Amino acid sequence: MVNFYIYDITFLVLFTAFVIWFLYTxxxxxxxxGPLYLYRTKFGIKAIDYIAKKYKKSLNVLQYVSIICGxxxxxxxxxxxxxxxxxxxxxxxxxxxxxxxxVIPLIPYLPEIFKLDFLPPFYFTYWILILxxxxxxxxxxxxxxxxxxxxxxxxxxFGFLGPFLAAFVEPDEKQMEKKSVKAQLSILSAGTFAxxxxxxxxxxxxxxxxxxxxxPAGVVFNSYGYxxxxxxxxxxxxxxxxxxxxxxKILLNLxxxxxxxxxxxxxDNRSYLVDNKAFLENIKNTGEIIYVYEDLPAVNAGLKxxxxxxxxxxITNQEALxxxxxxxxxxxxxxxxxxxxxxxxxxxITLGSxxxxxxxxxxxxxxxxxxxxxxxIYNFISNIKNPNIYxxxxxxxxxxxxxxxxxxxxxxxxxxxxxxxxxxxGIFDGGRVYYLTILHFTxxxxxxxxxxxxxxxxxxLLLALIMIFWVFSFI
Numbered sequence: 001m002v003n004f005y006i007y008d009i010t011f012l013v014l015f016t017a018f019v020i021w022f023l024y025t026x027x028x029x030x031x032x033x034g035p036l037y038l039y040r041t042k043f044g045i046k047a048i049d050y051i052a053k054k055y056k057k058s059l060n061v062l063q064y065v066s067i068i069c070g071x072x073x074x075x076x077x078x079x080x081x082x083x084x085x086x087x088x089x090x091x092x093x094x095x096x097x098x099x100x101x102x103v104i105p106l107i108p109y110l111p112e113i114f115k116l117d118f119l120p121p122f123y124f125t126y127w128i129l130i131l132x133x134x135x136x137x138x139x140x141x142x143x144x145x146x147x148x149x150x151x152x153x154x155x156x157x158f159g160f161l162g163p164f165l166a167a168f169v170e171p172d173e174k175q176m177e178k179k180s181v182k183a184q185l186s187i188l189s190a191g192t193f194a195x196x197x198x199x200x201x202x203x204x205x206x207x208x209x210x211x212x213x214x215x216p217a218g219v220v221f222n223s224y225g226y227x228x229x230x231x232x233x234x235x236x237x238x239x240x241x242x243x244x245x246x247x248x249k250i251l252l253n254l255x256x257x258x259x260x261x262x263x264x265x266x267x268d269n270r271s272y273l274v275d276n277k278a279f280l281e282n283i284k285n286t287g288e289i290i291y292v293y294e295d296l297p298a299v300n301a302g303l304k305x306x307x308x309x310x311x312x313x314x315i316t317n318q319e320a321l322x323x324x325x326x327x328x329x330x331x332x333x334x335x336x337x338x339x340x341x342x343x344x345x346x347x348x349i350t351l352g353s354x355x356x357x358x359x360x361x362x363x364x365x366x367x368x369x370x371x372x373x374x375x376x377i378y379n380f381i382s383n384i385k386n387p388n389i390y391x392x393x394x395x396x397x398x399x400x401x402x403x404x405x406x407x408x409x410x411x412x413x414x415x416x417x418x419x420x421x422x423x424x425x426g427i428f429d430g431g432r433v434y435y436l437t438i439l440h441f442t443x444x445x446x447x448x449x450x451x452x453x454x455x456x457x458x459x460x461l462l463l464a465l466i467m468i469f470w471v472f473s474f475i
Contacts, residue, residue: 296362305340
């Protein structure tokens with residue numbers, strides 16, 4: 001995908017030039033409202049009117065679904081917000097691993113900028129396409145439900161905040177305020193409801209695309225067989241006896257000539273291998289206990305990549321791998337075909353033995369220790385595309401991966417926008433929904449305004465607290 005960055009950046013430059021030209025030639029139609037520049041049009045109003053009139057019965061039912069969906073999303077984002085706050089306050093090591101500031105606009109190349117290997121690449125092309133889908137469906141849903149409740153839609157258009165773009169549908173606010181609480185709630189929650197619908201739609205598209213294009217063709221392991229040992233129990237390093245072992249002595253005796261960056265140690269006459277690169281970080285995190293590799297065939301052979309065949313038999317998943325290995329006994333020699341970065345390699349492996357006396361290669365499938373938002377993202381990815389499976393595809397790796405990642409981002413960002421938009425903050429639809437809910441139960445505008453004000457300040461203070469702990473986690 002390296003070459004695509006060239007096309008993507010070229011598209012970014014051309015698109016930016018087009019937007020500058022568009023705004024300059026139509027500057028008389030631009031109006032500034034606060035930090036935003038708004039370009040109003042009548043585009044789509046006829047379509048909004050048509051849908052609102054044509055599907056009245058359906059919209060009458062969907063308004064209740066939309067309101068319920070909005071409240072569920074509000075509860076979910078509040079719970080998630082508190083969970084994120086707790087993680088940022090109590091787990092600086094998790095914050096350091098996530099790296100991204102808690103408050104940052106979605107920008108192209110964000111995973112590349114912060115080196116987030118648990119996220120697929122986010123190209124400018126993705127950004128524009130997804131922004132168009134999210135903004136247009138979100139705002140037009142507001143317009144459709146506004147028209148359904150006989151609230152005039154005055155204009156549609158685009159908003160510009162520096163390089164960031166937005167779409168808007170502008171209902172008549174005075175007419176809207178005169179409507180019932182139920183009507184206002186359905187209009188306000190319609191945008192997030194539309195984002196949820198789009199997420200579900202693209203989930204179906206992604207699953208169908210994945211099943212049609214990707215074929216399981218190998219097993220991906222992410223570690224060799226490992227164990228934990230106490231430094232004080234180490235008796236030899238690279239054949240040299242060590243008295244009173246400690247981290248400094250291990251560091252001095254590391255095998256710096258080994259091409260695999262591995263050092264052999266002995267504990268109770270049993271040999272293990274230490275990864276030189278991981279050793280220092282290991283000591284920082286675990287003190288006297290270090291993680292080492294078992295002295296097994298895979299690590300000694302430097303086995304890497306996805307295992308696709310064993311002695312000519314295709315391996316498509318972990319069960320197939322285990323079934324094939326059960327045909328052999330420890331000490332047997334097998335040919336393991338691997339695929340690493342689309343390059344195949346034949347590896348001659350003499351099988352080892354586990355505690356039950358069964359033949360093993362010596363590989364592991366570790367689940368990452370992730371929490372909070374990172375865990376949600378990882379699980380979302382894993383539930384669709386198993387990270388322990390190597391997939392081949394029918395339409396070419398680059399194109400299929402590009403489409404898959406685009407669909408994944410489309411789903412994830414639609415869900416994210418739906419959730420964040422229901423935060424009870426003044427700048428989001430959720431703020432107005434919260435205000436109307438308090439008003440409905442108290443029948444007092446004064447109480448509703450105070451509740452709205454204090455809740456907004458409370459969440460802003462939590463955001464500030466999260467930002468402070470994010471900064472201090474790197475100090």
